[in-house]
Amino acid sequence: MxxxxxxxxxxxxxxxxxxxxxxxxxxxxxxxxxxxxxxxxxxxxxxxxxxxxxxxxxxxxxxxxxxxxxxxxxxxxxxxxxxxxxxxxxxxxxxxxxxxxxxGTVKDELKKHYDPESHGLESGFEGPPGETGTEPRRD
The missing domain is CATH 1.10.287 (Helix Hairpins)
Structure with a gap:
């Protein structure tokens, strides 16, 4: 065994x-x-x-x-x-x-959120009133 x-x-x-x-x-x-x-x-x-x-x-x-x-x-x-x-x-x-x-890439999810000038990404974040979350991040 x-x-x-x-x-x-x-x-x-x-x-x-x-x-x-x-x-x-x-x-x-x-x-x-x-x-x-x-x-x-x-x-x-x-x-x-x-x-x-x-x-x-x-x-x-x-x-x-x-x-x-x-x-x-x-x-x-x-x-x-x-x-x-x-x-x-x-x-x-x-x-x-x-x-x-x-x-042959069909879909680029980041293209509409990416700013090549500032290298910032927009987020879909809904922050406090007055902040839309669409401004590129600066950090």
Missing amino acids: TEFLSTLSTLLVALLLLAGGGFMILAAVGILRLPDLPTRMHASTKAGALGASLTMLAVAFYLPEGAIVARALAVIVFILLTAPVAAHVIGRAGYFVGVPLWE
């Missing part, structure tokens, strides 16, 4: 490593092949985060000590929390400095 569980554990680790590596390769191909910054950021965060998380799960199954499993899970949580935020910030900065969108 112990031999069966060992084989099953080894198989699970191998599958997790292959899947993680596959997703990381997909992220790399997406970065190389996709046409503009927002779609590249999407590929790198989604597939890259999933690939790294699957790899860390493989580490946790391969070395099932409490401290290692806790660190692997902490790394997964850290990746899942920080990768989307970092991609959003980089994508927003790229938009603000004028990195062009792909010609």
Whole structure:
């Protein structure tokens, strides 16, 4: 029975490593092949985060000590929390400095709210009386 569980554990680790590596390769191909910054950021965060998380799960199954499993899970949580935020910030900065969108882009949600002169965004915020929320932010 112990031999069966060992084989099953080894198989699970191998599958997790292959899947993680596959997703990381997909992220790399997406970065190389996709046409503009927002779609590249999407590929790198989604597939890259999933690939790294699957790899860390493989580490946790391969070395099932409490401290290692806790660190692997902490790394997964850290990746899942920080990768989307970092991609959003980089994508927003790229938009603000004028990195062009792909010609096939159908919808640009920020265009009507963004002032390229002041680099300010209008918000839909309804503030106190006298403030409409349509003035560009100055901070």
